[in-house]
Amino acid sequence: MTAEATKRPLEPDTIYNEDCLETMSRMPDCSVDLVVTSPPYDGMKSYNGYSFDFENVARELFRIIKEGGVVVWVVGDETRAGDETGTSFRQALYFKEIGFRLFDTMIWHKPNSFNFGSNDCYRQSFEYMFVLTKGKIATRNLIKDVPAKMAGRTVKGARRHVNGSRDTDVPDFVVPQYKRRDNVWDIMVAQERGTGKHPAVFPESLAADHILSWSNPGELVYDPFMGSGTVAKAAKALGRRFIGSEISAEYCRIADERLSKE
Numbered sequence: 001m002t003a004e005a006t007k008r009p010l011e012p013d014t015i016y017n018e019d020c021l022e023t024m025s026r027m028p029d030c031s032v033d034l035v036v037t038s039p040p041y042d043g044m045k046s047y048n049g050y051s052f053d054f055e056n057v058a059r060e061l062f063r064i065i066k067e068g069g070v071v072v073w074v075v076g077d078e079t080r081a082g083d084e085t086g087t088s089f090r091q092a093l094y095f096k097e098i099g100f101r102l103f104d105t106m107i108w109h110k111p112n113s114f115n116f117g118s119n120d121c122y123r124q125s126f127e128y129m130f131v132l133t134k135g136k137i138a139t140r141n142l143i144k145d146v147p148a149k150m151a152g153r154t155v156k157g158a159r160r161h162v163n164g165s166r167d168t169d170v171p172d173f174v175v176p177q178y179k180r181r182d183n184v185w186d187i188m189v190a191q192e193r194g195t196g197k198h199p200a201v202f203p204e205s206l207a208a209d210h211i212l213s214w215s216n217p218g219e220l221v222y223d224p225f226m227g228s229g230t231v232a233k234a235a236k237a238l239g240r241r242f243i244g245s246e247i248s249a250e251y252c253r254i255a256d257e258r259l260s261k262e
């Protein structure tokens, strides 16, 4: 990367074929609304041999994210000789150490996951989705798509206290048809169309549902590990702007191709 290249101003709706630290070095402080990403972790998969400097990436993410903005960090652990690495926990705690709040530890449950792990333990079927915020969260468009058992029924207001008493001034209300989701999301793993040989593609709905939850139309979404372009594709479809970094030229080509078909 030349000095000239590092001075290039960033264009929205672009994926940069470079190390994400280089892209972020050109981003102003507090300029990104939402980050949705999955870094390479442990030795689980080979991404054409590329790696990253976790602590510097975490600090740069804290610098570029707006006050109230969110970073969704999707990660899991490798098991080596009967011992999980604990990388995910270490990373979550490091994010807290540098100033992020751990707003929620969500789980991506993969009902159809392929068993990469050991046969000695239960089948490995989830990844963490750490939802980190810089200060008080600015946007929470919680998805309400779980049918409520009591839908349509009028129920007594029920603000209850720990000592068992209830407030009497809460009005009755009609239970809406849908309630908010749990923080465990069941999302099938599927090879999304047009993602070629990329080994770890997000399901499009995972990217889309986080973008809907933690950002508004017109806002800027960044993925420092863009891979085959799933976050960019979902951001574009949902009327957000995006920036991405992807170190592999091969994966950038896959991402550009997917986006051109949008």
Ligand SMILES: C[S@@+](CC[C@H](N)C(=O)[O-])C[C@H]1O[C@@H](n2cnc3c(N)ncnc32)[C@H](O)[C@@H]1O
Pocket (backbone or CB within 6 Å): 018, 019, 020, 021, 037, 038, 039, 040, 047, 048, 050, 051, 052, 053, 198, 200, 201, 202, 203, 224, 225, 226, 227, 228, 229, 230, 231, 245, 246, 247, 248, 251
């Ligand atoms: C888990 S994959 C992301 C997959 C992506 N969510 C998708 O749906 O295709 C991680 C990606 O990070 C890329 N990568 C690794 N080190 C990087 C770095 N330092 N900067 C930018 N990208 C990097 C890898 O090439 C790989 O494509």
